[in-house]
Amino acid sequence: MNELDHFLEAADQPERYGAGIKAGGTPVLGYLCSYAPEEIIHAAGVHPLRLFGTLESTLHADSHLQAYCCSLARGVLETALDGTLEFLDGAVFPHTCDTIQRLSDIWRLNTPFDFFADVVHPVRLDAGFAREYLEDTLQRFKRELEAWSGSKIDDAALARSIETFNTARKRLDDLYRMRSRDPGCISGSRVSSIVKASMILNRDELPGRLSRLLEEIESGRYRTGATDDRKRLLVAGSLCDHPDFYSMVENLGGVVVWDDLCTGSRAFDGFIDPSGDPVKAIARRYFERRPCPSKHLSNTARAEALASMAEEHGVQGIIFFLLKFCDPHAFDYPYLKEYLEAKNIPVTLIEVEDSLPPEGQLTTRLETFIYTL
Amino acid sequence: MTDDKKTRGIQSPPIAMDAKMKEIMTGYYIEAKTAADSGKQVAWITSGGPVEPLIAMDIIPVYPENHGAMIGASKMGGALCEQAEAMGYSGDLCSYARSDIASSVTNGGPIGGLPRPDMLVACNNICGTVMKWYEVLARYFDVPLFIFDTPMCHTDYHEESKRYVKQQVLEYVAFLEQVTGKKLDYDRMDHVGKLSLEGQRYWQAVLDTAASRPSPLTAFDGFYHLALIVTLRGTQVAVDYYRDLLAEMKDRVAKGIGAVPNEHYRLLWDNLPIWYRLKWLSNKFAAHDAALVADTYNTAWCRSLRYIEDGNFLDSMAEGYTRMYLNIGVDQMADTIIEMAEKYSVDGLVMHSNRSCKPYSFGQYDIQRMVRERLGIPCLLIESHMVDERSFSEAQTETRIDAFMELIRNRA
Numbered sequence: 001m002n003e004l005d006h007f008l009e010a011a012d013q014p015e016r017y018g019a020g021i022k023a024g025g026t027p028v029l030g031y032l033c034s035y036a037p038e039e040i041i042h043a044a045g046v047h048p049l050r051l052f053g054t055l056e057s058t059l060h061a062d063s064h065l066q067a068y069c070c071s072l073a074r075g076v077l078e079t080a081l082d083g084t085l086e087f088l089d090g091a092v093f094p095h096t097c098d099t100i101q102r103l104s105d106i107w108r109l110n111t112p113f114d115f116f117a118d119v120v121h122p123v124r125l126d127a128g129f130a131r132e133y134l135e136d137t138l139q140r141f142k143r144e145l146e147a148w149s150g151s152k153i154d155d156a157a158l159a160r161s162i163e164t165f166n167t168a169r170k171r172l173d174d175l176y177r178m179r180s181r182d183p184g185c186i187s188g189s190r191v192s193s194i195v196k197a198s199m200i201l202n203r204d205e206l207p208g209r210l211s212r213l214l215e216e217i218e219s220g221r222y223r224t225g226a227t228d229d230r231k232r233l234l235v236a237g238s239l240c241d242h243p244d245f246y247s248m249v250e251n252l253g254g255v256v257v258w259d260d261l262c263t264g265s266r267a268f269d270g271f272i273d274p275s276g277d278p279v280k281a282i283a284r285r286y287f288e289r290r291p292c293p294s295k296h297l298s299n300t301a302r303a304e305a306l307a308s309m310a311e312e313h314g315v316q317g318i319i320f321f322l323l324k325f326c327d328p329h330a331f332d333y334p335y336l337k338e339y340l341e342a343k344n345i346p347v348t349l350i351e352v353e354d355s356l357p358p359e360g361q362l363t364t365r366l367e368t369f370i371y372t373l
Numbered sequence: 374m375t376d377d378k379k380t381r382g383i384q385s386p387p388i389a390m391d392a393k394m395k396e397i398m399t400g401y402y403i404e405a406k407t408a409a410d411s412g413k414q415v416a417w418i419t420s421g422g423p424v425e426p427l428i429a430m431d432i433i434p435v436y437p438e439n440h441g442a443m444i445g446a447s448k449m450g451g452a453l454c455e456q457a458e459a460m461g462y463s464g465d466l467c468s469y470a471r472s473d474i475a476s477s478v479t480n481g482g483p484i485g486g487l488p489r490p491d492m493l494v495a496c497n498n499i500c501g502t503v504m505k506w507y508e509v510l511a512r513y514f515d516v517p518l519f520i521f522d523t524p525m526c527h528t529d530y531h532e533e534s535k536r537y538v539k540q541q542v543l544e545y546v547a548f549l550e551q552v553t554g555k556k557l558d559y560d561r562m563d564h565v566g567k568l569s570l571e572g573q574r575y576w577q578a579v580l581d582t583a584a585s586r587p588s589p590l591t592a593f594d595g596f597y598h599l600a601l602i603v604t605l606r607g608t609q610v611a612v613d614y615y616r617d618l619l620a621e622m623k624d625r626v627a628k629g630i631g632a633v634p635n636e637h638y639r640l641l642w643d644n645l646p647i648w649y650r651l652k653w654l655s656n657k658f659a660a661h662d663a664a665l666v667a668d669t670y671n672t673a674w675c676r677s678l679r680y681i682e683d684g685n686f687l688d689s690m691a692e693g694y695t696r697m698y699l700n701i702g703v704d705q706m707a708d709t710i711i712e713m714a715e716k717y718s719v720d721g722l723v724m725h726s727n728r729s730c731k732p733y734s735f736g737q738y739d740i741q742r743m744v745r746e747r748l749g750i751p752c753l754l755i756e757s758h759m760v761d762e763r764s765f766s767e768a769q770t771e772t773r774i775d776a777f778m779e780l781i782r783n784r785a
């Protein structure tokens with residue numbers, strides 16, 4: 001089996017993979033967003049599994065969430081209620097948007113899992129004392145995990161986890177850079193599956209797997225035949241769990257060279273300082289990585305970050321891939337569009353309910369956008 | 374339905390204080406709109422934000438949410454929301470935010486827009502929307518923004534949250550001192566804190582009178598009289614007003630005057646009002662001899678009473694403002710509703726499933742279930758966007774209200 005196949009398989013069937021880990025004797029905790037302190041979970045000897053939910057029917061979730069709730073929250077709740085996540089030991093809810101905040105309550109009140117924790121991150125990233133608050137919050141989470149698992153999480157275990165995650169994140173960054181330099185080296189849908197899988201696979205094995213995968217890619221065996229005249233694009237939004245979207249872009253003469261997604265570069269952005277107090281260092285990364293729109297660093301931080309990513313990677317256009325009913329992203333969009341267009345970076349918006357918009361409509365939209373670049 | 378039933382229920386004696394409210398609010402908006410002439414600064418602040426330090430520093434607080442309510446009540450929300458959509462804001466966003474953003478740019482709405490802010494204060498104890506919304510305003514007006522971050526208390530108010538919020542109280546005062554170039558007078562702050570508490574106590578007492586049968590006021594009356602506890606909390610004007618309103622309510626109780634003349638059924642309302650349909654809804658229920666005697670929105674401004682200490686306002690407001698109704702878990706919200714349902718002896722629960730407000734609305738299905746299980750009373754769900762009248766379906770709502778009332782009648 002190629003290394004790539006491990007990634008594709010995990011991305012395709014995260015729950016099956018998670019159940020396998022559990023069957024092997026490791027407890028599994030689910031989480032929904034990149035603000036979950038995976039390092040602490042991992043150091044407790046627990047497997048952190050990112051939850052992606054389902055895009056199929058959501059019968060069970062529909063009796064807890066109104067129709068105007070985003071498909072991510074709805075889909076994840078569905079898998080918790082319909083038995084798909086039966087193997088799970090519990091879940092961790094970092095505070096982000098209003099929807100997740102209420103999903104956390106609904107989850108706590110309606111699911112049968114053993115462990116549950118809210119990690120109420122600060123919303124402000126612009127105040128020094130918010131860092132102390134986050135450190136204290138992570139310490140609380142650590143204590144809760146310890147009480148549940150019955151064993152202490154010592155600094156040495158945390159240091160090992162930090163090292164593991166730093167290495168894996170670095171390799172993902174390498175992968176992204178490789179693709180940015182040579183966009184034909186592997187298809188966009190495969191890259192998206194690889195990052196997704198990195199939130200599913202056994203983390204101890206992840207750095208090694210990523211190294212081997214990078215070698216496979218370098219060997220040229222996943223080349224797409226794409227030429228250099230493709231339009232270089234960046235995708236921005238919360239998450240994009242639609243591999244077809246990348247193929248569509250490629251068929252229309254474009255190629256995604258970077259992203260600002262919660263299931264993309266925002267998940268591996270930022271490095272944890274391995275020296276000093278580990279929890280402090282973990283907290284610090286959240287202040288240094290690129291923020292999600294549910295956090296406040298400054299009024300213009302996200303626009304500046306997008307513009308600088310676009311510049312660094314020679315991006316010719318940005319596609320905002322937004323989930324319908326996602327408030328934080330929807331609030332930012334008009335300003336980001338204005339800011340980026342003023343810098344001569346064209347922008348387009350694709351709003352996704354659960355499935356992608358009808359193919360004809362989507363193709364026309366993307367085609368027109370790519371053509372005008 | 375007989376003719377008699379159609380007409381009755383909509384003619385109880387008006388509340389005398391209505392006129393006074395109008396007068397005070399007019400004066401308040403005139404003062405705010407002419408702030409520049411009188412050399413005063415204006416702060417836009419969220420409805421659940423810590424306003425008392427502003428009052429103590431002579432800054433005029435202006436509430437886009439109160440403005441939103443006026444926009445909704447004058448049925449101008451649809452057009453403004455549409456303008457916001459044309460600016461790129463999704464039609465699924467909070468309609469207060471959409472109408473306010475549009476009116477900031479166009480000076481639209483019933484009073485020709487709000488006075489330009491000198492500063493912005495957003496407290497996320499009600500939602501994350503306000504932070505995103507105020508970021509938009511801060512860029513547009515290019516004025517300083519203070520974000521008061523009150524960590525969500527899903528189950529508890531933790532020590533670390535307490536420290537974090539208290540640090541922000543100090544930082545907030547420093548922010549205001551910097552923007553105004555003045556020092557906060559702590560004696561004055563104490564006084565304002567006292568007035569704030571006094572006003573809240575009177576307002577709660579006013580709402581408490583609804584426990585009498587018949588109830589002298591409905592939640593719909595409350596939505597109108599609420600304006601001062603939002604906008605003028607911490608002033609003598611609000612204290613006097615609610616003291617007088619309380620006297621009037623007590624008098625109505627003594628004389629047996631009900632807000633709904635043939636009050637037969639008593640209901641509890643959840644979520645924000647549907648501002649453009651207040652009268653319609655109120656008449657609709659009254660025609661069924663039903664009075665909405667209590668609600669979760671009007672009381673939200675008194676919730677901090679249990680945490681704020683007399684004589685120690687600035688320090689204890691950290692907890693008061695953090696443990697707001699929307700900043701707690703769904704189960705605690707359900708407990709609150711059940712407590713109120715018992716206190717006001719209600720026969721049913723009417724929930725506004727408000728597309729504008731996810732933190733208020735998600736979880737309603739669960740609350741509904743808990744209420745049914747624990748109290749066995751019927752629940753009704755009405756969906757809308759609170760100030761975007763385009764989202765409201767009259768025919769559907771009417772049918773559902775009729776069916777709901779039928780259910781209640783059959784139980785009685």
Ligand code: SF4
Nearest residue numbers: 070097099238326327
């Ligand atoms: S950030 Fe957006 S996509 Fe993510 S859970 Fe919240 S509303 Fe849904």
Ligand code: SF4
Nearest residue numbers: 467499500502729730
């Ligand atoms: S209506 Fe809800 S979402 Fe809108 S500002 Fe108020 S609390 Fe926030």
